[in-house]
Amino acid sequence: MTTQVISADQITGLVLAGGRGSRMGADKAALELGGETLAARAQRYLAARTGQVWLSANQTQQGHLFAQVLADDPVYGAQAGPLAGVATALAALTTPWLLTLPVDIPWLPDDLHVRLVDAVGSTPAKVAYARTNDRDHPLCMLVHQSLAASLHHYLLGGDRKVLLWLHAQQAVPVTFTDDEALFANLNTPEDLAWARHRLGE
Numbered sequence: 001m002t003t004q005v006i007s008a009d010q011i012t013g014l015v016l017a018g019g020r021g022s023r024m025g026a027d028k029a030a031l032e033l034g035g036e037t038l039a040a041r042a043q044r045y046l047a048a049r050t051g052q053v054w055l056s057a058n059q060t061q062q063g064h065l066f067a068q069v070l071a072d073d074p075v076y077g078a079q080a081g082p083l084a085g086v087a088t089a090l091a092a093l094t095t096p097w098l099l100t101l102p103v104d105i106p107w108l109p110d111d112l113h114v115r116l117v118d119a120v121g122s123t124p125a126k127v128a129y130a131r132t133n134d135r136d137h138p139l140c141m142l143v144h145q146s147l148a149a150s151l152h153h154y155l156l157g158g159d160r161k162v163l164l165w166l167h168a169q170q171a172v173p174v175t176f177t178d179d180e181a182l183f184a185n186l187n188t189p190e191d192l193a194w195a196r197h198r199l200g201e
Helices: 038-047 082-092 112-121 145-156 162-168 189-198
Strands: 011-016 052-056 068-070 097-102 127-132 136-144 172-176
Touching: 011 038, 011 082, 038 052, 038 097, 052 082, 068 082, 082 097, 082 136, 082 145, 082 162, 097 112, 112 127, 112 136, 112 172, 136 145, 136 162, 145 162
Parallel strands: 011 052, 011 097, 052 068, 127 172
Antiparallel strands: 097 136, 127 136
């Protein structure tokens, strides 16, 4: 099979920040770490790897950092979860590919996009996602625009589980053996304190 070449300008980056942040008690996108907000960190990470960066958020003050801010399509309801943000972005996409990451993962491997691109470029798969030795990280995914209809109908059917949809698409898992902390989610004030300590703040 010929390897498909996917360049940065064929990929739109999407920062997923549509959650309510109830455990954190604050808008995660606006939390500061290392002198910048989590939204700014995510935007900077994706801007170096994609042609444009969008934000999926239903309410935040960080929208000025992004080329486009998308609120979840109301057709999916208020409890659709992060896949609603992915589906909304896929429907609006102007590039063939979408690279997503949650706003609350402040450290990611430098080669995340390269390895996901390699996975879809060398197989018939239309979506790949990250995994570590301990767990799956399905919201760190590279997905093709052609799966927009599939995800739309999946959500309209009442399903919300990310991995269930990915498995139905025969998604390729890409295992990263780096430090597990690179995929650490910041869900609580204690998590944020740990992250700041890790940076020596």
